[in-house]
Amino acid sequence: MSSSSPPLSPRGAEEGEEDGGTGSGGGVGGGTVFSYGEAGYWDARYVEEGGAPYDWYQRYAALRPFVRRFVPPASRLLMIGCGSALMSEDMAADGYMEIINIDISSVLIEMMRKKYFNLPQLQYMQMDVRDMSKFSDESFDCAIDKGTLDSLMCGVEAPLSAAQMVLEVDRLLKPGGVFMLITYGDPSARIPHLNQPVCSWKIVLYILPRPGFKGNIRRSVFDPVPLTESGRLPEGFVLEDPDSHYIYVCKKGQELTGIDSPTLSHLKLQDSE
Structure with a gap:
């Protein structure tokens, strides 16, 4: 699949967009239930597309300032749902040494x-991201989705x-460690899912306009966006591009100590600057 002919986005499916039959149908209230969590759907899709590269949302060039700030090159990095994106290839070219890419599709x-x-x-x-039991606890410095x-x-x-x-x-x-989530979901739609009872994330939010947006952004995209106590x-916050992408940088709490993590040292250095 070429970048000039993007596939149906998850955003359209989540918001109820018709999918011309790729959904499984029979959703609650008569809506369409999509098969994006099923291996068979993605296997068939990648066979049809032939594995042509496609990056959802943003390319690495746009995300690089955030990745370099929070993810040191020495990290053991988990790339979740890697698909056919070029992001891991671009990160390897940028000096990242160990990127474990997982995807539900064996194809x-x-x-x-x-x-x-x-x-x-x-x-x-x-691997299915809902069951990554092949990996041991606390075995990664960073994860990107x-x-x-x-x-x-x-x-x-x-x-x-x-x-x-x-x-x-x-x-x-x-x-x-750091979990970097790049999504179309605004805080009202994503913070409740990130804030699971046993998690102790410290979340910093950045907002990027979609690629090709021609409007005027009056703030620096490199400045974090404040969140209310309710997330x-x-x-009154003005979102110039209604189709912006949200970057949630979630730092895991440090209840346990004594683990040598390049991410932790990197973030301490960032905090001191």
Whole structure:
């Protein structure tokens, strides 16, 4: 799939957009239930597309300032729902040394293994983000998701799937580790799913206009956007691009100590600057 012909986005599905038959149908209240959480859907889709590269939402060039600030190159990084995106390839070229890419589609994973067989920084594993039991607790410094949570929000039992994913990410991160979520979901739609009872995230929010937006952004996109105590945008906040993308930088609490994490050292350095 080329970047000039993007697929149906999870956003359209979550908001009830018709999908020309790719949904499974029979949703609550007569709506369409989409199969974005099912391996079979993605296997068929990647066979049809032939594994052509496609990046959801934003390319690495736009995300790089945020990634470089919060994710040191020495990190052991989990790329969630990697798909056929070029982001991991671009990050490897930018000095990141260990990126574990997972996706629910075995078809896609085999394609990516063949494509990147000579790039040792990238590893590919077939896995459902709702059950990452192959990985041990606190085994990653950082995790990045660009569209996977959004896809789960389109399917059956979306709140349960979202909770399973967030809890698994929390389990895998070392204390002080970072979960970077890139999504179309505003705080009212995503903060409740991030704030699972056992999680102790410190969340910082950034907002980027969609690629190609021609309007005037009156604030610096590199400044964090404040959240209210209830996890919402402040009253009167002006969102120049209604189709903006939200970057939630979630730092895991440090109840446990003594674990050597490059992310923790990196963030301490950032805080002191």
